[in-house]
Amino acid sequence: MRRTAVALAAVVLVMSTTAGCGSLQSSATEVGGERMTDDRPVRDGGTLTVALNADPDKLDPTLAQTLVGRTVFAGMCEKLYDVDAQGKIVPQLATALPKVSDGGRTVTFDVRRGAWFSDGTKLDAAAVVTSLMRHRDLAGSARATELAPLKGAEATGPYRVRLTLKQAYVPLTAVLADRAGMVMSPTALKKYGKDFTNHPSCVGPFKFVERVGGDRIVLAKDPHYYDADSVHLDKVIYKPIPDGSVRLANLRSGDVQAGDQMAPVDVKSALTDDKLQLFNSPSLGYQGIGINVGNVKGLGEKPGRVDTPMARDIRVREAFELSIDRDLINRVVFQGMYEPACGPMSPESALAPGVKASQCPKRDVAAAKRLLRQAGVKTPVPLELKIPTTPEWSRIGQVVQAMAKNAGFAVTLRPTEYATMLEETDDGHYEAFQSGWSGRLDPDGNIASFLQTQGAMNAYGYSDKKVDALIERGRTEPDPRERAKIYEELTRRVNDAHALLYLYRQKNYVVTGKDVAGLHVYGDGLIRVKDAGYAK
Known part of the structure; x- marks a missing residue:
């Protein structure tokens, strides 16, 4: 017990000395309740510069994987459906929620008339079909698992689409409310092919102008947009600024007007500045540590044997997880402003409530050491952990490193630029x-996409036939109570594999200048700029 206490004290000391001038234990103005919108009247004109916490990956809805990329897409690529402030799915490029028949295997919907892509070509049912089949079939598609149940799509009229499914697929409408529902210009797809990422063309309030890698992505108001008269801003510029304190300094100086995914320590500092305001919404996501247990040939390939102690023996992975104190990470790194997590689903989800923070396993160094002895591995067990080049993850990495050392692991941190780390x-x-x-x-x-065998984003090489079967059952079960039971069982089985260690659940904190109005930040964490501008 005493050794554990000493190790935890050492972690806190490491954190307080690496945090610089902004002490993680300092008191500041408390964050208020949820605030997702600012509905003050907005004047026309101006440029809004949004600071992102990383450089987005490919600006191609079929291939993209990052949240920062979704934030950029929110300005230029509308979807068939969207999510509103209450977390409900609403039509966007579709005119109504889909009609389902034939036991859930046939889905029809109509597409908005009078909408145009940024390249001046018309949105119609054929364009929707082109995008859906590309999302499903393009090599390397991150949407492939989401649309795997899609057997075929056809335009049955100029603005009517019919989807044929292999079986009933309950999540379909939610899938079409994200990147799989983004419709791309068939003309641009044909013209640019694989280079579409550098010439993206969708239906949206803003159109792509240019991208300078690592520096900026520029969008301009799209005159072809069907609701252009309600768009106030002339331009939106997205700038990757990984360091939260630098994002905050740029907000204070006025060089940027909105800061995305602000860290708790910077949020509390911002609340002391009467020139700044906070948007705050709960998150449906998670953050954690992924272990390579079978990814030997890349995404989508058959899992193989990875020759590391963590991959070879589940007991080593369990020991590593038992070395981690989720509550301590939340208190020390995030000032208690996030939530510990130990499952893929948020308790905010009405469809299948996730594991509550109070139910997460506690740190148990003695049990971790016993597992390592049973596994017969030589200690300290070496482990290289790749982390993004952000101060926040540097602090998390140091906490994990110190805690794991006490249990018998030697963790080496490998800071890597985010897009490179994904590749x-x-x-x-x-x-x-x-x-x-x-x-x-x-x-x-x-x-x-993450846990199904050969899933589109299963970078762990994880494979379990029972998990695959549960995923399929969850996709076809219409009764919400039965679905909840399926996902509870699925969560238990996934957690027992210790291939993806869920650690915490963020809240969506966005800081802007006080003069920014019309912005919307919902539970999906995206900054919606369609109605944004500067207050009259």
Whole structure:
């Protein structure tokens, strides 16, 4: 007991000395309740610069994987459906919720008339079909698992789409409320092919202008947009600024007007500035650590044997998880402003409530050491952990490193630029890495692509036939109570594998200048700029 207490004290000391001037234990103005919108009247004109916490990956809805990329898409690529402030699915490019028949195997919906892509070509049912089949079939598609039940799509009229499914697929509407529902210009897809990422063309309030890697993404108001008269801003510029304190300094100086995914320590500091305001919403996502247990040839390939202690023996992975104190990470790194997590689904989800923070396993160093002895591994067990190049994850990495050392692990931190880290982990070039997801309303969206055998984003090489069967059952079961039971069982089985260690659940904190109005930040964490601008 005493050794554990000493180790935890050492972690706190490490954290307080690496945090610099902004003490993580300092008191500041408390964060208020949820605040997702600012409905003050907005004047026309101006440029809004949004600071992101990372450089987005590909600006191609079929291939993209990052939350920061989704934030950019929110400005230029509308979807068939969207999510509102209450977490309900509402039509966007579709005119109404889909009609389902034939035991759930046939789905029809109509597409908005009078809408145009940013390249000046018309949105119609054929364009929707083109995008859906590309999402399903393109090599490397991150949407492939989401749309795997889609047997076919056809335009049965100029603005009517009929989908044929292999079986009933309950999550479909939720899937079409994210990137799988983004419709791309067929003309641009044909013209640019694989280079579409550098010339994206969708239906949206803003159109793509340019991207300078690592520096900025520029969007301009799209005159072709069907609701252009209600768009106030002339331009939106997205700037990747990984360091939260630098994002905050840029907000205070006025060089940027909105800061995305602000860390708790910076949020509390911002609340002392009367020139800034906070948007705050709950998250459906999770953050954790992924372990390479079978990714030897890359995403979508058959899992193989990874020759590391963590991959070879489940007891070693369990010992590593038992070395971690989720509550301490939340208190020390996040000032208690996030929530510990130990499952893929948020308790906020009405469809299948997730595991509450109070139910998460507690740190048990003695049990971790017993497991390592039973596994017969030589200690300290080496482990390289890839983390993003952000101060926040540097602090998390140091906490994990110190806690794991006490249990018999030697963790080496490997800071890696985020997009590069995604490429390397997708290819299987890692032992462990920071693995997070911004979350989806339907629980399938937090599970299938990551945990199904050869799932589109299963970078862990994880494979379990019983989990695969549970995923399929969850997709076809219409009764919400039965679905909840399925996902409870699925969560238990996944947690017992210790391949993806869920650690905490963020809240969506966005800080802006006081003069920014019309902004919307819902539970999906996206900054919606369609109605944004500067207060009159």
